[in-house]
Amino acid sequence: MVKAVVLGAAGGIGQPLSLLLKACPLVDELSLYDVVNTPGVTADLSHISSIAKITGYLSPDDGLKKALTGANVVVIPAGIPRKPGMTRDDLFKINAGIVRDLVQGIAENCPKAFILVISNPVNSTVPIAAEVMKKAGKFDPKRLFGVTTLDVVRAETFVQDITGEKDPSKTVIPVIGGHSGETIVPLFSLAKPKVNIPADKLAPLIKRVQFGGDEVVEAKGGAGSATLSMAYAGFRFAEKIIKAMKGEKGIVEPTYVYLPGVNGGDVVAKENGVDYFSPSGAEKANNILSELDDNEKELLEVCVKGLKGNIEKGVDFVHNPPPK
Ligand SMILES: NC(=O)C1=CN([C@@H]2O[C@H](COP(=O)(O)OP(=O)(O)OC[C@H]3O[C@@H](n4cnc5c(N)ncnc54)[C@H](O)[C@@H]3O)[C@@H](O)[C@H]2O)C=CC1
């Protein structure tokens, strides 16, 4: 029995993500929660003739509790998106508190659920979620994920200009690190099947993956950031988690996790000097750092420097919250 919950379900990501989950035959029950507009989104999706039974709640009258009770997968796209000129870290002030409070709800109502954090800045909101779960004595690092799948999807898509591959999703590109600018490290040298990227095209390709989010933010001109591609990516990751829950083996997908608590993660943590990082797989933190080429090693150094500050900021927020 799979009960999936979307927190922030009425938003730009929340709506199409809820649509994909509603249509997914692996989901038995789907519960939506938002502070606005959940009844309308729920009524609309409820007319779709798929397996998932759908319910929707607003914040009053224990809405969060009702949505979360019995959940085993919770996806969180709640929070404000960027406008042109902003960094993801600029969202911290508002989104940190939103994620903290929603994860507190998870700790109280469905502590064993898999938690998939989409809300930015992911580099900090995942440590926030971990600290909230730790404080509640409910933290299981194998059940908390920062969703970085959009970076993988972008790497697959953008490299197609070079490979000419008909189906870009058939080229597997590990993307490690975090989820903002230079903390995103695509590893084109480890692409499967191998890709030959001309020297003059590699740096712009890497930059495009790292700053792909900005491309959408600029194009939307103040109306938000990636929503549809994010819903696709969020669903792709959620579906893999559901398949793993149902016993499927061999699933490999980069995702931002608390390394010391995941299989093989302690080695990756020690080598990088950071506790939160996206290694190359969710089920097992494959240590591929020794396989990087010299350029990728340099990118990784820059990544780790950026990540350290983002992680500390998230951890500190839970233990020393700013005055309300
Ligand atoms: N991880 C990733 O790769 C990506 C992350 N994002 C992030 O996802 C987040 C959401 O983006 P959009 O859907 O475009 O924003 P949006 O503004 O369209 O939707 C956010 C939704 O969250 C709801 N919300 C706000 N506070 C809430 C609370 N306390 N409880 C429940 N719901 C609450 C809002 O009412 C709204 O419906 C942003 O922080 C954005 O930066 C966006 C794209 C990619």
Ligand SMILES: O=C([O-])CC(=O)C(=O)O
């Ligand atoms: O760029 C943003 O703010 C949204 C995001 O995380 C992305 O599209 O990768």
